Amino acid sequence: xxxxxxxxxxxxxxxxxxxxxxxxxxxxxxxxxxxxxxxxxxxxxxxxxxxxxxxxxxxxxxxxxxxxxxxxxxxxxxxxxxxxxxxxxxxxxxxxxxxxxxxxxxxxxxxxxxxxxxxxxxxxxxxxxxxxxxxxxxxxxxxxxxxxxxxxxxxxxxxxxxxxxxxxxxxxxxxxxxxxxxxxxxxxxxxxxxxxxxxxxxxxxxxxxxxxxxxxxxxxxxxxxxxxxxxxxxxxxxxxxxxxxxxxxxxxxxxxxxxxxxxxxxxxxxxxxxxxxxxxxxxxxxxxxxxxxxxxxxxxxxxxxxxxxxxxxxxxxxxxxxxxxxxxxxxxxxxxxxxxxxxxxxxxxxxxxxxxxxxxxxxxxxxxxxxxxxxxxxxxxxxxxxxxxxxxxxxxxxxxxxxxxxxxxxxxxxxxxxxxxxxxxxxxxxxxxx
Numbered sequence: 001x002x003x004x005x006x007x008x009x010x011x012x013x014x015x016x017x018x019x020x021x022x023x024x025x026x027x028x029x030x031x032x033x034x035x036x037x038x039x040x041x042x043x044x045x046x047x048x049x050x051x052x053x054x055x056x057x058x059x060x061x062x063x064x065x066x067x068x069x070x071x072x073x074x075x076x077x078x079x080x081x082x083x084x085x086x087x088x089x090x091x092x093x094x095x096x097x098x099x100x101x102x103x104x105x106x107x108x109x110x111x112x113x114x115x116x117x118x119x120x121x122x123x124x125x126x127x128x129x130x131x132x133x134x135x136x137x138x139x140x141x142x143x144x145x146x147x148x149x150x151x152x153x154x155x156x157x158x159x160x161x162x163x164x165x166x167x168x169x170x171x172x173x174x175x176x177x178x179x180x181x182x183x184x185x186x187x188x189x190x191x192x193x194x195x196x197x198x199x200x201x202x203x204x205x206x207x208x209x210x211x212x213x214x215x216x217x218x219x220x221x222x223x224x225x226x227x228x229x230x231x232x233x234x235x236x237x238x239x240x241x242x243x244x245x246x247x248x249x250x251x252x253x254x255x256x257x258x259x260x261x262x263x264x265x266x267x268x269x270x271x272x273x274x275x276x277x278x279x280x281x282x283x284x285x286x287x288x289x290x291x292x293x294x295x296x297x298x299x300x301x302x303x304x305x306x307x308x309x310x311x312x313x314x315x316x317x318x319x320x321x322x323x324x325x326x327x328x329x330x331x332x333x334x335x336x337x338x339x340x341x342x343x344x345x346x347x348x349x350x351x352x353x354x355x356x357x358x359x360x361x362x363x364x365x366x367x368x369x370x371x372x373x374x375x376x377x378x379x380x381x382x383x384x385x386x387x388x389x390x391x392x393x394x395x396x397x398x399x400x401x402x403x404x405x406x407x408x409x410x411x412x413x414x415x416x417x418x419x420x421x422x423x424x425x426x427x428x429x430x431x432x433x434x
Contacts, residue, residue, distance in 0.1 A: 034094030037086040041103050044082040048075055048110055055117045060124055073121045076114040083107050146212035153206050153213070153224060157197065166193045167227045173240050174230035180245040184296045191238065194231040201228035235302065242294065242301035246311040249290050255283070255318050259325035267329050267429040268404075269322075274355040275428065277397040281323040283315045326430050330399050333431035337365030337388045344371075344386040344407040348423040352390045352403060355425060362400060362433055363391040371409075381411040390425075393433050400433035 054069045210225025256270045366388035373384045387406040404426035409417035
């Protein structure tokens with residue numbers, strides 16, 4: 001029981017006990033009931049109002065959310081019904097109250113607004129439902145046609161089962177992924193596959209093959225549209241493949257130590273064989289290797305400006321930076337090892353002189369005076385070696401080259417060793433000549 005009503009009943013009982021007139025008791029009860037109904041009316045009207053963004057009194061504005069319009073219509077209908085019900089429960093005196101008349105004036109305005117809205121919304125909802133039904137039918141037809149187109153497209157592609165692998169590689173190359181083919185024979189096959197697929201993709205039934213095949217994979221990318229995009233740009237794909245292959249080959253052959261690594265490696269540059277300053281830091285040897293090996297690929301791709309290739313630009317930058325770092329570090333390197341004489345040192349000097357004809361041998365040094373003997377698991381000597389360094393001045397180089405060397409002699413029994421006639425020459429470090 002509501003607290004106010006309980007208090008009223010208590011008051012009525014007290015009044016009865018005091019002998020209050022019956023008509024006074026009835027009047028108090030009716031008045032309180034009217035108050036309750038007025039409170040419900042006020043709260044109901046507070047929940048509703050005009051919303052011009054959804055309905056301006058005559059029409060639903062363009063772009064309005066129809067679902068929200070429906071919610072407005074329902075809310076108006078429910079709350080106006082609540083007001084009408086509780087107004088009907090008011091006494092004549094309650095209905096005559098000025099505040100109630102004002103509330104009902106609001107009700108009348110909103111009822112007129114609601115009555116105008118209902119048929120407009122119902123008609124719009126009916127049209128929306130019809131459109132949705134037509135879309136559903138159209139979507140079903142589009143799905144059926146899309147699946148048929150995708151199946152037909154894949155059947156055409158798969159006449160050669162190896163085409164799919166080539167198409168995936170073409171797609172990745174076109175999109176900038178690091179992959180490539182390596183021979184002109186493979187290049188010809190990839191170009192033929194691209195020509196075949198490019199022709200397929202221009203056929204009307206395959207004009208939107210990506211959307212068609214998406215019906216078969218719940219919207220997941222099935223690559224067909226990307227195959228078409230790449231195959232339509234065959235010349236670009238061929239060039240991208242050649243450039244990517246050149247970059248891969250440059251990395252595989254390796255330009256060697258970077259400028260950032262040089263100090264940690266005590267200035268040693270990983271070079272094999274004789275070298276001059278100009279030849280090495282120009283990058284000519286590596287550039288010539290790449291150009292010679294990939295000439296057929298470059299020609300097939302139509303690449304003529306080889307000097308402008310990004311891979312060669314990067315190599316030039318690498319060697320220029322390394323050259324500057326070598327010059328910077330050179331004054332800080334000392335001549336390692338100790339004075340050297342004997343057969344090993346002679347072999348090292350002889351090999352260095354043969355490598356660099358006309359170079360001045362400035363010094364031959366050894367790491368230690370004696371030989372290092374290597375034995376097998378039974379303690380029997382297998383060979384011995386001695387290592388060191390040779391400092392030489394190559395004509396035209398701005399600095400001397402320090403090359404590491406190792407002389408190895410095989411054990412031939414009885415404590416005797418096969419005399420070495422040459423040395424293995426290792427990495428190079430450029431430094432001062434003294």
